[in-house]
Amino acid sequence: MALSILNNIPSLAAQNQLAITGSNLQRTLFRMSSGSRINSGADDAAGLAIADGLRANITALTQSARNANDGVGSLQVADGSLAQVTTLLNRAITLATESATGTVSNTQRTALDAEFSAIKAEIDRIGTNTTFNGTGVFTNTATSIFLSDSTSGGAGTISTTTGLLSAAALGLVAGTITTNVPAVASTATVSATGLPSAGETINVAGQTYTFRATLTGANDVLIGGTMAATMANLAAAVNGTAGAGTTYGTGTTANANASAVVNGSVLNLTAKTAGTAGNSLALSSTSSVLSLVSWAGGAAASTTTTTMPNDLLTAADAQITLTAINQAIQNVAGTRGALGAAINRLQSAVNVIQNQSQNLSAAEDGIRAADIAQEVANMTKFSILNQTGISSLAQANQMQQQVLALLR
Secondary structure, X not given: OOOOOOOOXXXXXXXXXXXXXXXXHHHHHHHHHHOEOOXXXXXXXXXXXXXXXXXXXXXXXXXXXXXXXXXXXXXXXHHHHHHHHHXXXXXXXXXXXXXXXXXXXXXXXXXHHHHHHHHHHHHHHHHHHOEEOOEEOOOOOOEEEEEOOOOHHHOEEEEEOOOOOOOOOOOOOOEEEEEEEOOEOOEEXXXXXXXXXXXXXXXXXXXXXXXXXXXXXXXXXXXXXXXXXXXHHHHHHHHOOOOEOOOEOOOXXXXXXXXXXXXXXXXXXXXOOOOHHHHHOOEEEOOOOEEEEEEEOOEOOEEEEEEEOOOXXXXXXXXXXXXXXXXXXXXXXXXXXXXXHHHHHHHHHHHHHHHHHHHHHHHHHXXXXXXXXXXXXXXXXXXXXXXXXXXXXXXXXXXXXXXXXXXX
């Protein structure tokens, strides 16, 4: 190897290696001090993108769990308030039962009614003043609990509604109850005691059907091999269902006034229009083997009105009010059941979110966290290399001084 003083190649090589070792040692010290394998985008660009995405998911899930727990808290406040309402209503049951007995005077009933009025006022106060985080708990407006993992596909809401709470909402208010009874359709029956003869007829609600051994035209009904088969053919003709041309005559249209249901050899007829008009529909036959029960049972719609006193001033009023109080207790119990179901759902959502957050945290840790054991080993290696690099650089710098020996 020629001796040269223009360039010190060994020194340059030692400098380069020393710079690389210093950079690696610095990176190792960063990782050990921060506990993170990725301290900049240059460390692992793809890993940083994945880890930051996972961290966003974890952050959103953590807040979602808090949202759900806040929802549970709100519903538990409502449930606790309703428990107190139930206690008040049970006291009202006692008062109404006492007022309903004949051994209590009207003066005493006035005192019982005064306490009952106080109970209703307290129920109203609970419904109005019960709040959670400054917002009324009892409202018809749904409360939406937002849950998300920060992605559009992982977002959703759980809606809960407590409903209004007041004595009036529970039915403890004076007034009237109107009950609407719908109209009832008339019915009739046709029973076969044998097979009708060909040519015999039956008039059902104004439409005449003729029994035939062989179908010839509209409104013909085929005589079957049994009474049940014949009644089934007649029902198909009345209803206009499948079988035209085989069980009843082609061109037959569905009966405009009646429908039929067959049960063996008995045909049950029902008027299509409910009300008393169905009682006058036609039903007749020229066959002696058909037993007819004419149209009956049709009734017009009606309305009944019941007065609800909602006080304990008389024994009769107390008995009516007692029924209303009992219904109020059932209504409160139903509401508490719905609230309990919503609480359980939110708590289940919290459990799922926490499990998901735990697994995502483990995934992020696997990408972002530094392997301390490995980094300690790297620090030892790079520290030694740094020391040997400095020594090598010193030796390389001294090598060119050997040229001076030639000038002596």
